[in-house]
Amino acid sequence: MTRVVPRRATPDVAADPVQPMLTTPSGDTALPVARRVRPQPGVPVAQWSRLFVRQLLVADAVCAVLATTLGWFVRFGFSSDAAVDSYLFFGVVITAGWIVCLHAVGGYDVRHISTGAGEYQRVLRATMNLAGVVAITAYLTHVLVARTFLAIVFPVGAVLMVTARYFVRQAVHARRRNGRWTSAILAVGTSESVRHLVEVLSRNPEAGLVVVAACVEDAAVGDEVGERVPVVGDINHASAMAAHLGVDIVAVAGAGLGPRRIRELGWALEGTGRNMVMAPGLTEVAGPRVHVSPVEGLPLMWVDQPQFTGVRRIVKRGLDLVGAALILVLASPFLLVVGVLVMLTSRGFALYRSTRMGQDGLEFRAYKFRSMYHDADQRRVDLIELNESDGGVLFKMRRDPRVTPVGRFLRRFSLDELPQLFNVIGGSMSLVGPRPPLPGEVERYHPHVHRRLLVKPGMTGLWQVSGRSDLSWDESVRLDLYYVENWSLALDLAIIARTVWAVIRARGAY
Numbered sequence: 001m002t003r004v005v006p007r008r009a010t011p012d013v014a015a016d017p018v019q020p021m022l023t024t025p026s027g028d029t030a031l032p033v034a035r036r037v038r039p040q041p042g043v044p045v046a047q048w049s050r051l052f053v054r055q056l057l058v059a060d061a062v063c064a065v066l067a068t069t070l071g072w073f074v075r076f077g078f079s080s081d082a083a084v085d086s087y088l089f090f091g092v093v094i095t096a097g098w099i100v101c102l103h104a105v106g107g108y109d110v111r112h113i114s115t116g117a118g119e120y121q122r123v124l125r126a127t128m129n130l131a132g133v134v135a136i137t138a139y140l141t142h143v144l145v146a147r148t149f150l151a152i153v154f155p156v157g158a159v160l161m162v163t164a165r166y167f168v169r170q171a172v173h174a175r176r177r178n179g180r181w182t183s184a185i186l187a188v189g190t191s192e193s194v195r196h197l198v199e200v201l202s203r204n205p206e207a208g209l210v211v212v213a214a215c216v217e218d219a220a221v222g223d224e225v226g227e228r229v230p231v232v233g234d235i236n237h238a239s240a241m242a243a244h245l246g247v248d249i250v251a252v253a254g255a256g257l258g259p260r261r262i263r264e265l266g267w268a269l270e271g272t273g274r275n276m277v278m279a280p281g282l283t284e285v286a287g288p289r290v291h292v293s294p295v296e297g298l299p300l301m302w303v304d305q306p307q308f309t310g311v312r313r314i315v316k317r318g319l320d321l322v323g324a325a326l327i328l329v330l331a332s333p334f335l336l337v338v339g340v341l342v343m344l345t346s347r348g349f350a351l352y353r354s355t356r357m358g359q360d361g362l363e364f365r366a367y368k369f370r371s372m373y374h375d376a377d378q379r380r381v382d383l384i385e386l387n388e389s390d391g392g393v394l395f396k397m398r399r400d401p402r403v404t405p406v407g408r409f410l411r412r413f414s415l416d417e418l419p420q421l422f423n424v425i426g427g428s429m430s431l432v433g434p435r436p437p438l439p440g441e442v443e444r445y446h447p448h449v450h451r452r453l454l455v456k457p458g459m460t461g462l463w464q465v466s467g468r469s470d471l472s473w474d475e476s477v478r479l480d481l482y483y484v485e486n487w488s489l490a491l492d493l494a495i496i497a498r499t500v501w502a503v504i505r506a507r508g509a510y
Helices: 045-076 083-104 118-141 147-177 191-202 235-245 259-268 311-345 376-386 405-412 420-426 439-443 447-454 473-486 489-505
Strands: 021-023 029-032 183-189 209-216 224-226 229-233 249-253 275-279 290-295 298-303 351-357 363-369 430-432 458-460
Touching (some): 045 147, 118 147, 183 191, 191 249, 209 235, 235 259, 311 489, 447 473, 458 489
Parallel strands (some): 183 209, 430 458
Antiparallel strands (some): 290 298
16 A cells, blocks of 8 residues: 655645645655645644643642732731741642642643633632542541631632633634634535534634645545635545644544544544544534433434523523613613603604514514604615615614714613613513514524524623624524523623623624
8 A cells, every 4th residue: 555655735835837746655646735725834733732731830820829828818917927837838739739620620621722611610610629629638637727718719719710811811812813823624524514614613713723624525626615725635535634734633524424434534643643523513502502422432412402491591580680670770860861861862752662573473562762863764765775784684884874963872882772671671571682673674584593583582692792783694693593592591691791891892883
């Protein structure tokens, strides 16, 4: 069997009408390779990952030392006695134990770093594990450790570590947006599955995963299955091409290869230092709904059905009532002032009522502060050709002439939507959910978009905190459907927290 000699590709070399070829030791041509298959490398993945882990280790150790120092001063002040030596020992043990616990829960695994909330959850899990170990050890050995000391150290340390990782994450994201600290991927599968993988990964450049080439059997070498993603061979040459291109990851997209070829690909990658990942076609389903369990060596992926009833829904309703009532009480003087300003600066009532579609397609009357002139609905027909929304379902204009000066300010900071708190209390809306659509919009929905109506519409949601009106229609639908498929109380609280920052930035509000 002819052995393929691996060779690292060079990026963006001078244009040449002749494609480079993989060659065998005897000089025989093995496989043509398309050009520009690997972006200009910054720091090699192994080097930047080691540097990243070292930075996290130092940051976590500093946070643990600060927490133990603060715990000492809060409990003992500036006194210096025999207890100093013992608590210095406790501080060293707790710092080392924290690092060990973080490592045990995957806190230093680069696959889990800088992506999703799981990174912060691992910090909290490691903190709880360490607190449990310390408590059990102190009980069994009868070692006396001041409870005030521990009550300060663990929460303060956890907060410091989460904060440190947040800033480290921002630095990593900045590098990845500039094309550095990324992992190059060779995608294997069908043209459709690879194209879908490229599309999904391109939505989040901060993840640092870049598809640079593909091996498929339903396209010719040199064709592109995504933007700047050329086909460099068929599936049988995937392992050789991975070595030739110097990629970091081989991703099997979809499930069209069959178990034998996937197993053989995994064997071929053994000892190369390259990871193989499976990218099933199932998207927009979050981790809590997905469980993997092996049966006779076959990993089965269980996907739970989305839950729209039960205790969680009752708790969500309670959160809506308490949250909306609290905001109304605190903001009532401000609401009165805004209402008076709206009435004094333009003709008409302060509140605007519109018919919207709610849960299960039931119509309801949504309340807002009027941000347009009183004849806005009649003038819409004259402006319909100036619609700036992709997809044509929504009507958006950055400089809509129907919006009043006061209304422009209210829209910029989403203050016009505060009266919807009454809808939340009434039960027709929720604090968090998909955008409440107009009946005319629902009539133009594609069948799958109707899933947005399985839950109550919300005052805020994923699309509001992800770009608001700057998003395309398809992106807004994708985010709303993701929320419907994966809604939970934790997700609601995260969206509410992000809403505050989105309102302050006022990006995409018009």
